[in-house]
Amino acid sequence: MRTSYFAGGCFWCICGAIDGTPGVISVVSGYSGGDEADPVYEDVKAQKTGHRESIKVVYDESVISYGQLLDVFFDNIDPFDAEGQFIDRGRSYTTAVFFANEEEREAAERKIAGIEAETGKKVRVAVEPFKSFYEAEERHIDFHKKNPELYERELEESGRKKNSGGLRGGTETPEIVKFTEKKGKTMDAVKRFLEYVKIATQSDGSNDRTPSSEIQRDLGTKLADELIRIGAENVVCDEFCYVYGFFPATPGFENAPALGFISHMDTAPDFNGFNVNPRIVENYDGGDIKLGDSGRVLSPKNFPHLESKKGKTLIVTDGTSLLGGDDKAGAAEILTAVDELIKSGSPHGKICVAFTPDEEIGRGADKFDVERFGAKYAYTVDGGDVTEMEYETFNAAAAVFEVHGFNVHPGAAKDTMINASLVAMEIDSMLPPKETPRDTTGYEGFFHLCSMEGNVEKARLEYIVRDHSDEKFELRKALLKVIEAKINQKYGEGTAVLTVRDQYRNMEQVIRGEFHLVENALAAMRETGLEAKTQPVRGGTDGSRLSFMGLPCPNLGTGVYAMHGPYEHAVVEEMLASVEVIKKLIGKYSVFGK
Numbered sequence: 001m002r003t004s005y006f007a008g009g010c011f012w013c014i015c016g017a018i019d020g021t022p023g024v025i026s027v028v029s030g031y032s033g034g035d036e037a038d039p040v041y042e043d044v045k046a047q048k049t050g051h052r053e054s055i056k057v058v059y060d061e062s063v064i065s066y067g068q069l070l071d072v073f074f075d076n077i078d079p080f081d082a083e084g085q086f087i088d089r090g091r092s093y094t095t096a097v098f099f100a101n102e103e104e105r106e107a108a109e110r111k112i113a114g115i116e117a118e119t120g121k122k123v124r125v126a127v128e129p130f131k132s133f134y135e136a137e138e139r140h141i142d143f144h145k146k147n148p149e150l151y152e153r154e155l156e157e158s159g160r161k162k163n164s165g166g167l168r169g170g171t172e173t174p175e176i177v178k179f180t181e182k183k184g185k186t187m188d189a190v191k192r193f194l195e196y197v198k199i200a201t202q203s204d205g206s207n208d209r210t211p212s213s214e215i216q217r218d219l220g221t222k223l224a225d226e227l228i229r230i231g232a233e234n235v236v237c238d239e240f241c242y243v244y245g246f247f248p249a250t251p252g253f254e255n256a257p258a259l260g261f262i263s264h265m266d267t268a269p270d271f272n273g274f275n276v277n278p279r280i281v282e283n284y285d286g287g288d289i290k291l292g293d294s295g296r297v298l299s300p301k302n303f304p305h306l307e308s309k310k311g312k313t314l315i316v317t318d319g320t321s322l323l324g325g326d327d328k329a330g331a332a333e334i335l336t337a338v339d340e341l342i343k344s345g346s347p348h349g350k351i352c353v354a355f356t357p358d359e360e361i362g363r364g365a366d367k368f369d370v371e372r373f374g375a376k377y378a379y380t381v382d383g384g385d386v387t388e389m390e391y392e393t394f395n396a397a398a399a400v401f402e403v404h405g406f407n408v409h410p411g412a413a414k415d416t417m418i419n420a421s422l423v424a425m426e427i428d429s430m431l432p433p434k435e436t437p438r439d440t441t442g443y444e445g446f447f448h449l450c451s452m453e454g455n456v457e458k459a460r461l462e463y464i465v466r467d468h469s470d471e472k473f474e475l476r477k478a479l480l481k482v483i484e485a486k487i488n489q490k491y492g493e494g495t496a497v498l499t500v501r502d503q504y505r506n507m508e509q510v511i512r513g514e515f516h517l518v519e520n521a522l523a524a525m526r527e528t529g530l531e532a533k534t535q536p537v538r539g540g541t542d543g544s545r546l547s548f549m550g551l552p553c554p555n556l557g558t559g560v561y562a563m564h565g566p567y568e569h570a571v572v573e574e575m576l577a578s579v580e581v582i583k584k585l586i587g588k589y590s591v592f593g594k
């Protein structure tokens, strides 16, 4: 059990709003933030004490985290008002988060930074160290329960009711509203997408928590809500911020294999992901697109694929952030496809949907619960070009050479000194020089020197090793061992110490046995009017990990390009095509094996 303190304006109202939240055990009205001992209601209300009307929340941390409680709190206040809340004016009605420790302070500041980035407006909620809390007079405690009618009226009149929950929707520029309204229902995937990209969800590889950043929950909760609204069952955004839900098979289709679709919620930490301002470029003329006032230009000179997008509708950034199409486009496409399919009344087998955190920092599959997900086969919807599907990834390992030298005075070093840095260079020179990322493409593998450091005493080389072919991958690792042995033969045992750690394997080994996943995807793409092809991934996907966890899982395209940076853009026509591909795949698997 944990206790936290907030000021959210009139304590009758905020008490009522937070009471009843799952995990919240009790909410008590009181006074906090001032120095005067034992304040009374009349003095606080008259601004005589320096206190704010406040609440003390006792909650079960195994059900609701401090971060989630902050979300509920902020959803029920107007965070931009510096002079009170709704009709209640004056300092005693201003808002505050009273933190008990650094962790709470940081969480509150992060939340505020997120809202400011999302809305472009200054948040006026004070973040102050907790000093003391004085319980309010008996008549104020549980006001909302004792006086339900008065409480309802207070809520209504104060304006709080209208406001609460309205924060997360973000603001949309009129241009975008016009675009999505003009096109009507067929633009649902785009509407969803534009909503999701407003919610910052960068993952953070600098810690080993899951989720690596609490802000991912903002989108997790929203996607879970949406699944419930569409009619999914057993929907949950779990402790690790993995969202699961499923749609039961329509009668008569219970024997069809359960088919899953997965996208990730986080965006890459490589570039700013806050305050995303998408812009729609209709009927793209094939030329340069200025990205806001950033000085950046999206040009076919740097992105030759743009030439083939002439006449299409693009969604671009203002050049100051990434777009977040990777992979919020996938989430928008999956939810829209399932929504439309359910509404159309088409029969289907069991459909499972999941959204995962932390894919961009390589941990998206770490806490994935394959059993809870419940699908027999699945697709990640996380690729680029919508005409390409992917089922071959690299086999991947990380290799480190530690080199131990022998240091003596250079003037008297003949035949004794072992310069670790020179030995490290010798090691690298024993690798095939033309097998680097720069020199390879398609199915060709490589050794990639990611980092080197050293002095005479010791040196360290870090590599990643990649190859599609299982056999060549093993040969690459064997070559590293040979080099280690040769160096030790020459300079003495223990000079070079090699450690090799496998990272992921080529999912083709699994998909080979379930090749219908490739054939059906290609067929669904062709039926949508796309020139379908497969493309080897020069990397890994969450699907490669999941495939070896028992869930065969190739990857579909989303229509998003130039991911992870300010040039990221989505092609609307391809997003809509992706929705069709997903619907057609569900159709195919509903009669699979019949």
Ligand SMILES: [Zn+2]
Binding pocket: 264, 326, 327, 359, 382
């Ligand atoms: Zn992605």
